[in-house]
Amino acid sequence: MRTALLHALQDRRERVIDLQRGLTAIPALGPENGGDGELRKMRYIEAQLARVGVTDLERIDAPDERVPEGIRPNLVARVPGRSPRTLWILGHVDVVPPGDLALWTSDPWTLAVDGDTLVGRGVEDNQQALVSGLLLAETLVASGATPELTLGLLCMADEETGNKYGLEYVLRVRPDLFRPDDLILVPDFGSADGAMLEVAEKAVLWLKISSTGTQCHGSTPHKGVNAMVAGAELTLRLLDLHKEFPAENPLFDPPASTFTPTRRDANVPNVNTVPGSDVFYMDCRILPQYAPDDVLAAARRLAREVEERRGVRVTVEAQHLLPTAPPTPADSEVVVRLIDAVRAVYGIEARPTGIGGSTVACLLRQRGLPAAVWCRVLSNCHEPNEKSRISNAIGDAQVFAHLLYPHE
Numbered sequence: 306m307r308t309a310l311l312h313a314l315q316d317r318r319e320r321v322i323d324l325q326r327g328l329t330a331i332p333a334l335g336p337e338n339g340g341d342g343e344l345r346k347m348r349y350i351e352a353q354l355a356r357v358g359v360t361d362l363e364r365i366d367a368p369d370e371r372v373p374e375g376i377r378p379n380l381v382a383r384v385p386g387r388s389p390r391t392l393w394i395l396g397h398v399d400v401v402p403p404g405d406l407a408l409w410t411s412d413p414w415t416l417a418v419d420g421d422t423l424v425g426r427g428v429e430d431n432q433q434a435l436v437s438g439l440l441l442a443e444t445l446v447a448s449g450a451t452p453e454l455t456l457g458l459l460c461m462a463d464e465e466t467g468n469k470y471g472l473e474y475v476l477r478v479r480p481d482l483f484r485p486d487d488l489i490l491v492p493d494f495g496s497a498d499g500a501m502l503e504v505a506e507k508a509v510l511w512l513k514i515s516s517t518g519t520q521c522h523g524s525t526p527h528k529g530v531n532a533m534v535a536g537a538e539l540t541l542r543l544l545d546l547h548k549e550f551p552a553e554n555p556l557f558d559p560p561a562s563t564f565t566p567t568r569r570d571a572n573v574p575n576v577n578t579v580p581g582s583d584v585f586y587m588d589c590r591i592l593p594q595y596a597p598d599d600v601l602a603a604a605r606r607l608a609r610e611v612e613e614r615r616g617v618r619v620t621v622e623a624q625h626l627l628p629t630a631p632p633t634p635a636d637s638e639v640v641v642r643l644i645d646a647v648r649a650v651y652g653i654e655a656r657p658t659g660i661g662g663s664t665v666a667c668l669l670r671q672r673g674l675p676a677a678v679w680c681r682v683l684s685n686c687h688e689p690n691e692k693s694r695i696s697n698a699i700g701d702a703q704v705f706a707h708l709l710y711p712h713e
């Protein structure tokens with residue numbers, strides 16, 4: 306049965322193009338990005354599913370008064386298998402704005418097709434996942450076969466601007482949606498060969514460090530307190546955070562936590578004034594075994610030392626914090642089966658990997674659901690002339706098809 310399904314998926318090139326064209330033509334931007342949400346695009350997806358006879362559809366709409374129809378839609382579609390146990394494919398419907406139009410060689414909302422390559426806003430992030438899932442659902446229904454596992458597609462809103470109206474909302478109002486033994490796949494990050502299988506993420510902590518001294522004339526520095534010197538000293542001291550949090554985990558590249566000074570705000574506009582204030586930022590990516598609060602406390606302790614030595618006042622704030630979750634174990638069923646499926650379809654060995662960024666999988670892992678993040682992608686999301694490959698959409702659908710028949 307599985308073999309027939311894989312064959313049927315093989316010649317769906319025209320359908321991939323159709324779906325990508327339809328999806329690309331409907332911009333789904335969150336209100337933060339000046340858009341009116343995902344409803345129109347979600348209705349298109351519902352219509353495509355209904356057309357081919359996927360009847361088990363359920364909407365989980367988050368109220369949001371900022372968009373015209375007052376809702377941010379999430380959609381669950383199911384194709385029943387012999388077991389209620391479900392293979393979930395999660396994809397987000399929203400996209401990011403095209404950015405500078407002059408950098409695009411074609412209209413971002415009109416699909417361009419060049420051989421195996423598709424160009425348009427959203428074709429990779431995250432329409433490739435949506436299309437692979439739709440393709441599999443359609444092909445399955447058309448074949449009349451009942452797979453071993455149930456196929457569940459979850460099409461989500463609001464991934465690009467924080468998930469509050471997307472997966473976070475779904476998990477809050479439908480905590481029963483995912484069963485502990487379901488296989489959950491998030492095809493929203495990967496590599497060009499398909500070898501990267503993301504199972505772990507570092508926590509993200511952005512620190513804002515503000516030093517206040519006393520401004521004075523540059524010719525009489527003894528009359529003031531130079532906040533920039535204090536800030537510069539503290540910048541170097543904070544590089545020592547890695548000594549307090551030295552653990553390494555070979556899953557990640559780089560294997561250790563990272564503590565990186567990044568932005569520095571402008572201070573005085575002229576050269577002959579000693580600055581009385583200095584503000585800089587650090588981007589910290591913290592291994593799951595450490596608590597971000599402990600990093601914050603350590604940064605504050607180092608700041609106290611500089612305060613005393615330099616006579617400034619320093620505040621250290623967490624400007625942004627995305628906590629992480631325990632990694633999905635490399636021997637969990639979703640990972641082991643995915644490695645098998647990727648080998649069968651693409652002939653390569655996928656490796657469990659940790660990343661410094663953050664995906665919706667973290668929200669699932671925080672609830673004890675071992676989600677895996679995988680797809681075969683060009684990795685050019687958010688760029689102008691965003692591209693994806695038709696063959697990847699089809700190949701990924703075949704990988705998912707494999708997972709539906711774990712015992713064949």
Ligand SMILES: [Zn+2]
Binds near residue numbers: 397430431464493686
């Ligand atoms: Zn995405």
